[in-house]
Amino acid sequence: MDREGMLVRCIYYGRIGHEATERLLQRFGHDGSFLLRDSETVPGACCLCVRKAPFVHTYRLIPSANGWSLQQDPGVPPQSFGTLETLIEHYRRGSDAGMAPLTEPLDKTQLRHSSLGPECFYMEM
Template sequence: MEQEGDFITCIYYGHISSRATEQLLGRYGQDGSFLLRDSETLPGAYCLCVRKAPFVHTYRLVHAMDGWSLQGNFQSQGFSRQIFHKLETLIETCRRLSSTEIVPLTHPLDKTQLSPLSIGPEYLEMST
C-alpha cells in the first residue's frame, strides 16, 4: 500500500468487515460510492466495495507476480486478463468502464472526510 498515491490512501479502510463496510456505505454513501478494504478470506488481496442500493457489490483485487488484476469473469470487456502495476490504475480503469458487469464507481468514500467520532469505534481499525 505504501507505493500507492493519495487517492488509494483516502479510500483504503484497512481491515474492516464486510458487515461494517455495508453499514458505512449505507450510512455515508450513495449509489456509486465505493471504498477499498482488506479481503477477509484471501490474505494480500483487497476488496473494492461499491454501493448500488439495496446492495453493496464486492470485487476482489488480487496481486500476482506481474501486478494487480480484477478477479472474476469479465471476459466481454477483456478486463479479467488485464494486469495493472498499481491499484490506483486498476480502480481508475474500473471507473471509466461503461459496463453492465461492474457497478459504476462514481463517488469515492474518502475516509479523511468522515469524522472519527461520528462513524463509531467499529470503523476505527481503518489503516492510515
C-alpha cells in the same frame, strides 16, 4: 499501500469486515460510492466495495507479479494493472459494463471529521 497514490490511501480502510463496510457505505455513501479493504478470505488480496442500492457489491482484487487484477470467472484472462489506483481508474471510466459504477470514493479522511457512530472505529489501522 505505501506505493499507491492518494486515491488509494484515502479509500483504503484496511482490515474491516464486510458488515462494517456495508454499514459505512449505507450510512455515508450513495449509489456509486466505493472503498477498498483487505480481503477476509484471501491473504494479500483486496476487496473493492461499491454501493449500488439496495446492495453493496464486492470485487476481489488479486496481486500478482504484474500488479493487480480483478478476479473474474475462470477462463476469462485477467487484465493486469501496475497499481491499484490504475485499476480503479480504469473501471471508474466505465470500462466494464458488468461492474457497478464507481462514481465517488468514500474518503476516510472526510469521515473522521463528521459525527461518526460506534461502527466507525473499524476504520483505524
